Amino acid sequence: MSETSPKLVSPSWLLERLDDPAITVLEISSDPEAKAYLKGHVPGAIFSFWKDLLWHETDREFVSSSELSSRLGEIGVSTDSTLVICGDPVQYGTYALWVMTMAGVKDVRILDGSRTRWINDGNPLETEGLSREPIDNGSLDPSIATRIGRDEVLQKINNPDTVLLDVRSPEEYRGERVSPPGGFDHGAERKGRIPGAVHLFFRELLNDDDTFISKEKLERKFSEVGVKKSSGKDIVSYCRLSHRATLSWFAMSEILGIEKAQIYDGSWTEWGSIVGFPIEL
Incomplete structure (x- = not known):
């Protein structure tokens, strides 16, 4: 890959x-x-x-x-x-x-x-914890263009030029849980999804060995939920804490070259707990 x-x-x-x-x-x-x-x-x-x-x-x-x-x-x-x-x-x-x-x-x-x-692959491994001598780094030039906040997401609901992409587990998307299956269910006050969000489980973007599936398969997976490079639409990806959302964002922006992909980092932990914000079940 x-x-x-x-x-x-x-x-x-x-x-x-x-x-x-x-x-x-x-x-x-x-x-x-x-x-x-x-x-x-x-x-x-x-x-x-x-x-x-x-x-x-x-x-x-x-x-x-x-x-x-x-x-x-x-x-x-x-x-x-x-x-x-x-x-x-x-x-x-x-x-x-x-x-x-x-x-x-x-x-x-x-x-x-x-x-x-x-x-x-049988590659070499080390078991010792490693440390290095501290160094002085210079200043950095930040840019938050790929990040979007809750109020901006709220304005994009029902916008035909935006795809809201939920990459959580099917159980979370269906409103059965607020966190992934297999553990204590916690992270938000309400279950559900952002209104109008389409679903693509993040694991579908990966092979069993955690490598990304091929570019052609990625294009097909995203196309099935309305995410296409040619559409010119804004794409907003979210999950529970935004870790899984970043994996979908990486696939879209870095592998498929989709330039208008953003991450709602508050994700469901924030959205599902905000008084007055709409949800869909």
Whole structure:
């Protein structure tokens, strides 16, 4: 898949460049205890719990561009290097790429298939936790054009020039749960979906090994729900916390070249709890 986008690199591409000092591998995880990372990770990969790197300490908000630059520097990561993100799970990689790109980090890429494909291919693993000497990073030039807020989304309901794309599980979309199946159901006060939203489960964009399906299959999947490069429509993707939404955004913008794709990062956790905002069941 790496030939479809310069921001999507294959395990073989990375394997050939593990000793390149200009490349840094970051494992961005949903697990603050780093259990999977410590069992085995891409050699040289630096670990970070997603909130510790990307979120404000107290607000449900991203860190500022300057703060992200500083936090990367604290773990020895240069914003001038090529950053290859390994997500655990995979959507945490596209989430980190999205946030870093908005902050102004220039060269961020995704390891296609993340940990799953890397391990399945029999590639080498390390088990030691790695750290680097802190460094000073320069300032970044942020851009939030790919982010959209709740009030803007509200204005786009029933707009024929907009596709609202819900990439949650079928159970969430049908209003049976507010979080993915298999765990404690939490995250919003109400069940349902944004009125008029079409559904495309994010896992349909991936193979079993967490690599993206082919460009042709992606085009077909998105076309079935009205998302086409030729349509010129605005696309707003959402899920529960926006991790899964970033995976669909990456497929649309970086693989298919759809320029008018945005992410509603408040997603259902916010929308489903706002007094007076409409829902559909």
